Each structure stands twice: as C-alpha cells, then as structure tokens.
Amino acid sequence: MTSTTGTSAPPRPAAESPREGGYGYDVERVDPHAPGRIGPGAAGPRRRRRPWVRWVAFGLSFLLLAASAVLLYLFVILPLGAGTSLVAFTAALVPVAIVLGAVWWLDRYTPQPRASLLYAFAWGAIGSVLLTLFFGGFFTAWISPEESSPTLDTFLGAVVQAPVIEEAMKSAGLLGLLIWGRRYIAGPLDGVVYAALIAGGFAFTENILYFGDSFHQAQAAGEVAVFWQTFFLRGLLSPFAHVSFTALCGLGLGIAAERRSLMLYAGLGIGGLSLGMVLHAIWNGSSFLLPVDPEAPLAGFFRYYVSIQVPIFVLLVGIVVVLRLREKRILRRQLSEYGRAGWFAPHEVEMLVSMRRRRRAERWASRHGAVARMAMRHLITAAVALGMERHSVLFAAPTARTRARERELLETITAQRRLLGALTAPVVRG
Template sequence: MTDHLRNVPVVLPTGAPARRRRGLFPHYQWATWLYWVCLVVTGFSMLLTARQDALLTPEGLGIGVLLAALVTLLLTAIIRRLDLFEDEPGPLLLAAYAWGFVAAPTIVVVANDHLISALERVGLASWSAALAGPTDEELIKVLGVVLVLYAGRAHVTRPLNGLVYGAMVGLGFEVSENISYIVQGAIMDPNSDAVGALQVGLSRVLVGFGAHVMFSAIAGFGVAYALTAFRISVARRIGVALGAYLLAWALHFAWNAPEIFLSSSEAGVFASVFLKYVVLILAFVLVFRYARSIDHHWFETVLADQPADVVTPGEMEALRSVHARRAVRKAARRAGGAAESRRLADLQEAQLRLATLLGIYPDGSPPVEVQKQVVHEIRSRLTVPVEVPA
C-alpha cells in the first residue's frame, strides 16, 4: 500500500486468502519467454563488459556501482509512493528495473552505433545524439515496459501502474548508463581513476537527475492506458499510447539536441539545461496528475455502492490521499492511543485491498467477500469512531 503503513498480517476467515493469488510471469506467455531470453543474453554480455571494466579500473567501477546503488534506493522509494492505492509487487518492479539496467543498455549500445553511423553518412552528425538517443533508447525501454506489463498483466489494472513500471525501467537504464560513463571518465582521467570517476559521476547525477525515469514513466503510462482503459474506444487507447510515447521521444530529443537558441557560453549552456529540465518535470507532472485523476475516479467507482459497514463516506475521503490517512490515524491516536491508531491503519489497508479486488472481480465474488469479512473483523476491534479532520 502506498502509505507504507506496515503491510501488517490480517487475521482471516479459515482457509481464505486476503489477496488474490496471481502468478508473476506465467511460463505459457510469449512475453515471459521473450523477456527472459533477452535478459539472459544481454546479461551475459554485460557480465563480460563488467569483468573488463573491473580489470581496467576497479576504482571507477566501484564508484559507479556505489553511486548507482544510492540513486536506485532514493528514486525507488519515491517511485513506490506514486501509487496511492496499491503496492506494486516487488518482483515486477525488480523485473522492470532489470530490463532497464541490463537488457536495454546492452541492446542500445549496438543500435546506437549503427544509427549514428547512418546519420553521419547523411550529414546529420551534429544531430546524431538528438536523433539516435530517443529513437533507440525510448523504443527499447518501452519494449521492456510492454513485456513487463503484459507478462504481469493480472497486476496491471490502472494506467498509473504503467507509469510506475515505466519509471523503474527508466531508473535501471539511467543508473546503468551512469556507470558506463563513470568508468569511461575514470579511464580518461590522466591523473587519477577515482577523481575522474567522481567528477563524471557527480555531473551525471546532478545534471538531469531522473530524466530517464520521467521519459519512460510517460511512455509507460500510455502503454498501461491502452491495456486497461477498456471502456474507451480502441482508437483512443492507441492514440493515447502513441501520444505518450511521442511525448517521451520529443522530451528526450530536446534534452539531447544541440543548443540553437541560446549562446554557447557557460551561462547559455546552463540556462538551456535548466529550461529543458523544467519543461521535462512539468510534462511529467501533468501526465502524473492525469494518471492520478483516473485513479481517483476508479477508486470512487469501485467503492461507490459499498455499505457503511465496509467503508463510510468519511473513510472514502480519507483514503484518497496519504495526508488524509495520516491525519485520521493521528486523530485516532489522540482519542484511543497507539493501539487504536494501528487498528485504523489495518482497516485502511484492508479497505484499499478491497478496492483493488473490486477493480478485477465482481462484487459478491469469493475473493471480494473474503476481503469484506476482513474489513468487518478489523472494524469490530475499533473502540472509537473514525473522525475525518476538516
């Protein structure tokens, strides 16, 4: 659950599971096989490269891996909080990250070499990075998003799911790319591998922090929209997916493009990078807000007809945001102590699980009814009424 309460175990009716049991990456799906074949082949190639880097500059590789680990931990914590109503399964998040870290950069290296050579032959050398980067990288990254979403589609019920998995693919790609640049910086520095690695590493982290995360998140939103918006026409779903992908491509193109409007001075370069980064963040925020508005509508729809002993209007309002959930738990703590606050946290988690189930199963089906019993059982242990602060 996005509020990260504790994912506490809930006492259930005998023999009844709280969550639906859905396989991750079923072996009979083409997407599963394609994902694993690509990951194994590219993983072997990456291991050979890593072995060579370790022999050439162990300091550079070590610094790159350390910075990659720090960035991964920080951005993963942020990404996992984007979904207000459900925790995405850890194995699927890891699968998305692995595609971005291993498969995508390994394939992109080969594709970029060929495309850049072709662009140089037709006189577009100065624009090769702007054209080749988004063309190859966004295509390979979004392929990974498609494979992860399709192979784990039982867990994909809303467009925001795609945004989260896309962000994880982008995160894997970004830190993997950073490591390769850091290693190159260590090798090229004439004085010290460590100094060269740190200079390149800090510049890569500080300039465009999370750019690939946002590119791929936008494209991932479009893919999940096409897969989950069943009440929308196929043409519109495809149009949104294509539009999101083209937006990601255009933002990446602009980021890599040479400066043609501002001066080539240090101040001009800084202003250009700053402006591009602001535009990228604004575009991501707009897509994210749109995805969240879809989420709020979905949440209100699936719980709209539930009786008050399952979820009251006040509880519905509190569940809509992390801030409101924490506020009602603080009110419960003041009224009934820490134990009451924990019980209310359990109730919120159970209600969010119920909403997720109702998004897949019809009301009255066994998984939904079992989860309603869980909600009733937790509610029976509350000692003070739930108060929603104004």
C-alpha cells in the first residue's frame, strides 16, 4: 500500500492515467488527495466521548459472569467429581473447537471486537446455562398437568421446556449486545457470528454435563460403550445443533440492525427465535417419535438425521456462505465509492476486499517492524468498518452520530497511512 496520499502535494488532474500516477477511475474524482486534505476537524467544541463507560460496563458484566461461573462450578460441575468432570471437559473441547473454527472463518473477513466475542461465548457457557437451570424448573411445573407420569414429564421437558427456555436465554445475550451498541451487531453475518458463539458456549457446558452423566453410567455398567455413543452423537454428529437453532434469531436481528428498523427488530427477532424453538423441539422430539430396533438402535436416528437434519444444516451453511460473499460485494462497492472520492486507489480497494492480499500487505509491512504491521492491520480494520458502516447508513437517513463515526474512521485511515509512510519511506533518497 502506498503512502503518497498522506502528503499535501498539489492535486492532480482528473484525467490523469494510471501510468502517470493516477488512480485509474473512469469518473471525475472529487478530491484526488482527500486523505491529505482531511484537515484538523470541524470547528467548535466536540462532545468528548466516554469510552471508559463502555469498558466499566463490560468489566461489571464479566465480573458478574465470573461469579456465575463459580456458582455453576460449585453446584453443577463439582458434584460430578474431579475425575469425571475432567474427562467430560476434555471431551467437550472437541465439538466446541469445531464450532470456534467455523466462527473464526466467518468473522475474519469483517472482524468483531475481541471483547464482545469473548462476552458472547461467556454468556452462552455461563449466563444462559444458569438462567436455564433457574427458570427451567418453574416453566416445567407450569406446563405440567396435575396428574402426570415420568414419561410425560420427560417429554414436556425435552420438547417444550428445553426449546423455549434455552433459546430464550441464549437470545437474551444477543439482545444485550444490541443494547451495548449497533457496532456489535450491524448486519446479518454479525448476528450469526455472535449467535454461533453463544450457542457454542451453551453447548460446551451442556456437553460437559451430558458427557459426565454418560461417563458415570459407563462406570456403573463396567463398559465404555455408553460414553462413546454419547460422544459420537453429541460431539461429532451434532456440534452445530445449538448453533443452527440460535443462528436464526441472530440472522433476524442482524437484518433488522442493518436496516435500522424497530419493527423488523420485533418481527424478525421473534420470528427467528420462534423458528429456532421449533427446530430445537423437532430435534429433541425425534428421540420419542422414531422407532427403535433392538438389534440396531441407532438405525432409525441415522435415517432421521440424514433425511431431516442434514438438509437443514446444508441450507443454513448455504445461507452463511451467501452472506459471506455478500459482505465482499458490499465492501468492494462502498470502498470503490470512497476511492472515486479520493480515499483509495483501485489496487488498494482490491487489497482490502481480498483476504490473501490483506495478508500479503501485512507481511510487507512486517518487514519494516512490528509497529508498521500494526499500522497496516489497523488501517485495514478501519477501512473495512468504514465500508460496512456506509452500507448500513444507506438504509436510513444519516445522523450526526453516523457522520461523526465516518469522520473518525477516515481520520484513523489517514493517521495509519502517515505512520506507514514514515516507517517505510527511505531515510536517504537514492
């Protein structure tokens, strides 16, 4: 990436060709040296931002989650026993690693703040589990008839209570992120990423409990078949089950956030939550409805899994891939608009929309030191945020806050350009 745009050289004519040092666009440029002309800022006093308020709120949230983690360990995991809980924890790392790998692939194109990603996973693994355990008993007692049987109680707990309470508690974490600010969930893919992290955290803790219980049964029976069967079904065949359910609510809230519509927040959020509850109920209810062959007890489940769950999962994967490609098109279109206004050269736009070229740019900057690499990374992050923010603004009227956010990102881009120029330009000219 060049740093010549960070200087205050006289403007070039709009008809300048790429070979003569121009940008190569076929339209008139508003300001070919826009980064160098950003100026000192708007006149008059600016309202001071208070980033410490957000950090204090995040800190209190994490402290509350830490206290909840202690309670969860003392009253839920510790009764399993030290050895059993260690085995269950180790086994639960396999499915959660698969989920985190998928989330990393989704999030790396338009990365979210690490603190909010950590909060989402912690909410799923700790907060939503505790709230589910707390409200689940009350809800089961409320929906159970006065004269019930153990079979009916088990059915209501699995098919009604678990989908309703678990999905509601997981989705509460998405609402918390929306309350913190739109910069966390600003589009459909953001909603899916955070929903997947919350669901992955919830499944991680739930798997510890299930694996621990099956390990106890294996010890009592004197064979390990029960444990490995549970690990195979939950850890390998269905690591994305909870992710698929909660992602529907995240998708709906992300679409509403992109369009900045309160009606869509309610309609798509409740609609996605309800559809996730239905899929969760179908998944849990299959164990009660499928015929069981004593000679091949898993045959009926495999038929159901291949005919119902696999198509649903493939459909959701297709939606996510389309959203990922859509973000790339959005970024190219919006950054090209900024390029025509003088902020980016065509080769810079190509670099910013390509993961391979981003890595190449960071490797080039790293040859000039760690500070240069950090500057390149911050420049890329700010440019990506600028393009996605601009796309979201197009769905609503610009406000003073969105204009201030745009200027903040442009100032960051300009500052990182100048820093890169100072670190990579030769001290003595040849």
